[in-house]
Amino acid sequence: MEATINRQAAMKLRARLLSSWLTPDQALQSAGLRDRWRLTEAELRELFEAEVEAASSPEQVSLEKQRAISAAGRWRLRVEAGVQRLCAQLQKQDPDSLLPMILRRELLFALSQSAPREGFRAWAARRCTANDWEELRHAGPASGYLDLESFCEMVVLEAGHIDDAKEWFQHLKDLTDGSTCISYALLRQTAVGCPKLPGAADSAAPWEPTELLPRLLSVWTDLTEAFGWERQELRDVIRDRQQDKLTQTAGPRVSHQQWLYALRGKPEWPLLSETEAQEEAHRLGALGLTADRLFPNLSDRLQVTKNLFLPGELIVVRYTLSDFGHYGVCGPSPMVLGPDLPLGKAPFVAAVPAQPELAGFEEAWSRSALDVSLVRGAVRLRAPGALRGTSAFWHLRIFASDDGRTPTSAVSAPLLIQVMTVPPAPPSEVVAEGRDTSISFKWAECAQNGGAAVDRYDIALRYAESSKLAWTGHAQEPVITATSLTPDCDYTVQVRAANRAGCGPWSPGFAARTAARPPPPQVLAVGRETVLLRLPVEKAGNLTGYVVKAVCCTTGEPETSGDSEIVKRSGPKQTEVLLTGLLCATSYRLCAARLNASDQGPWSTCIQVRTKAGTPLPPESLTCLETKQEELCVSWSPPPRDGGAAICGYVLRAVCGPGSKDSVLCK
Incomplete structure (x- = not known):
């Protein structure tokens, strides 16, 4: 379905695209190409902002020109070369056009091959936080159903991986009655209530409260409604506020019954199945934690899917401007009521360093404007990168502003997130x-x-x-x-x-x-089947003995060979070792190693010796071929072992009869 391009080239092009935009979808919309099914090479260059006056590739640019352009220009040249390679692989001739065209889907699928992989539950949690199901449905096919390519395009437009999309689609299709498409209703229902797709890699992991939170807020208005906390009358809260009686509280604890009530969902929009809701309510209710401890990814007006992000990762932030925030009237923190909420003309959500001394460091901010016409909505931010002199902890907050950049005040409690950094210190020893x-x-x-x-x-x-x-x-x-x-x-x-x-x-x-090898043993005498060795004298106090090994040269090294080897051990005071059982006229590699109470030391360097030649074995297969009056014609086979020297002749002996001492020798 998707074209395969060079992974490194795709990674560079994708990084270029996402350096200015949070998602490929935003980049296409900015370039006015969201509704184009086919793209020309010129439109593709415009999309990547890689159009330059120099030649089309770095190799075609002169040395003087290379030195003249800036580092940014050189990067744009590399992107330009990558765009050309991409075009060469993806372009197809449009019957209605004389220009080669590139299918937009194939472009997106090719770039997504370098995206990070994730599970369906993580993707579904981010989609629930964005809570833009209706917008997603209206932007997709008019039929309300997604085939494989449409679903994959939807995922990769949000910076997903094509292989993840294909895997999820197959699992979602298995939930239908054999149809080749899935509906938006099924996708939303599965993402909110049943994201543990059967057979998926992340289906067996238990629910975490932080993972359940975006789904609860997709079904319920706030946590007061979700957990069935006892509601207070709004006028009582206003009266307490006017009397300065609002104080910071820890918030109510969430019991088993409250979890069960929340996880069942509403009659018109159920959340978990009854069996799963019972199991999870029992497990989570046993924690006995207050809401602010259960949901570290939640503040009074902000909610994210998790608290730990990679540098540059997409963060979807749900916000609310309602009078009582995400917690509702029974939340742990008092809220500023609507008429007194100082938003300004252009409020925004921003990430600022958690260190107080750097709270005004403007370059550290990652911001996104919010829509004041919506009581509840979602914005997208890029996880900040590591800054010199700052920690990896950041605060997400809503800031009131009139120009969209300069904050006049903070109108939400800080939501702490952490951006992963490389391990800051290596092992110390x-x-x-x-x-x-x-x-x-x-x-x-x-x-x-x-x-x-x-x-x-x-x-x-x-x-x-x-x-x-x-x-x-x-x-x-x-x-x-x-x-x-x-x-x-x-x-x-x-x-x-x-x-x-x-x-x-x-x-x-x-x-x-590394340890030094001991000196090799000294050869004192060599026999036909024996070798006498002298071992080096050692004065080490923990020495318990020596081990000597002889390995035939045709079988391998002494350190590794296990065939045709002879090993002999000796005591610490024994300086001479006699190796026996060797073969005549055979070359051996000899080495020695020290022994102590716990282990054996390294082998010494090898020496090579050859045993002396010995007597041959008797010939085999002696047969009388012909008998005459005074002659015998006999034959035989050479001996299986010649003793290490060439056979120079044979001696035959014929005995006249049993018990007779008369014999005839023939050489």
């Missing part, structure tokens, strides 16, 4: 244990992970003298072994942690060293 050709490393896990779990550790091992890279590796746990190293060599090791946001800084270099 690395412990190394070296052997002759390997070193095992251990280190403590990072105390801070930047808000996201550490996915892996990267290890770089360099030669201490030249700083040349000797070995690299990756590990999910804080332990790894580097292999195939040089014995008796100094190294420097560095470790860094990585999470979803990227790789953290490298640790300082820690010294490590």
Whole structure:
């Protein structure tokens, strides 16, 4: 269905598109291409804002021109080259036009291949927070039904991945009566109440209160209505406010029965099934938490799907300008009532650093204007990137403003979110244990992970003298072994942690060293089937003995071979070892290793010896072919083992009869 293009090129083009717009849909609308089914190459360049006066690719630009253009210009040239490659892969000839055209859907599907993957439950929670089902239905096919391509286009327009969309569509289609399309009503009902699609990867995970919140607010007006809290009369609240009796409270606790009431939903719009509502109400009610503790992704007037985001990730924020906010009249915080709500002419939702000293740092803000004509609505923000000198924590707030940029006051409580950063500090200490050709490393896990779990550790091992890279590796746990190293060599090791946001800084270099191999044994005597060795004298106090190994040269290395090997152990004071059971006239590699109470040390370097030649074995298959009066004609096969030397002749002996001492020799 979708075209496949170079992933790296698609990633660059998608990053270019989303550097100015939150979603591909916004970019198409801004360029006036939302209703165009086919795009020309010129329109595509306009969409990516990559049109330049220079040549069409960096290779065609002169060196002087390259030096003259700015860094931004060079980036635009790369985007231009990517657009041309994309056109070459996707363009098709339109029968009604002389220009090559690109299908808009194929463009979106190709770019989405570099988007991050997510589960249907996460997508559904974001869609419930936006709560624009009617707008979505009117923007889609007039029939009210979505086929596979229409559904995939809807997902990728909101910066989703094409493979996710195809997987979700198949699961949603299984819920129908065999139809090849799904309705908007089914999509909304599933996203709000039944997002645990059978067979989907995220279907088995239990509900979290933060995940249920956008669905509750999609069905109920506020949490007071959702949990059936006892309502207060509005005039009583106004009277208390006038008498300055409103105080900050922790909010009511949510019991099992209140959860059950909320999760069942309304008669005209049910939420969870009765069985699932009973199970979840029992589990969540046992927590016994107040509403403000249950929903960290909720403030008085703002709600998000989660509290942890990647830098640049799309944040959908639901807002309310009602008198009592999302909590309703029984919420934990007093609200400013409608007539006194100072919104200004152009209020906006913004993310500001949570650190008080940086609260006025204007460049740190990610803002989006809200529609004052709507009591409830949703806006989209981009998760802020990490700023030098700031933490990863931000506050989302509604600010009153007259120009859409300069805030006059905050009209909502802060909603704390965290933006993932790379692990801020590397492991502080690395412990190394070296052997002759390997070193095992251990280190403590990072105390801070930047808000996201550490996915892996990267290890770089360099030669201490030249700083040349000797070995690299990756590990999910804080332990790894580097292999195939040089014995008796100094190294420097560095470790860094990585999470979803990227790789953290490298640790300082820690010294490590491989163990030196012991000297090889000395050959004292070589026989036909034996070798006498002298072992090096050691004065180590923990030495418990030696082990000597002989491996036939035709079978492999002593360290790895398990066939045709002879191993012999000796005590710590035994300096000579006699190896027996060897083959005559055969080459062997010999090596030795030290032993202590816990382990065996590295093997020494190998020496090669060849045993002396021995006597051959008797010939085989002796047969008398012909007998005459004074002659015998016999035949035989060569012996299976010649003793290590070429056969130079045979001796035949004929005995006259049983018990006779007369014999005839023939050479």
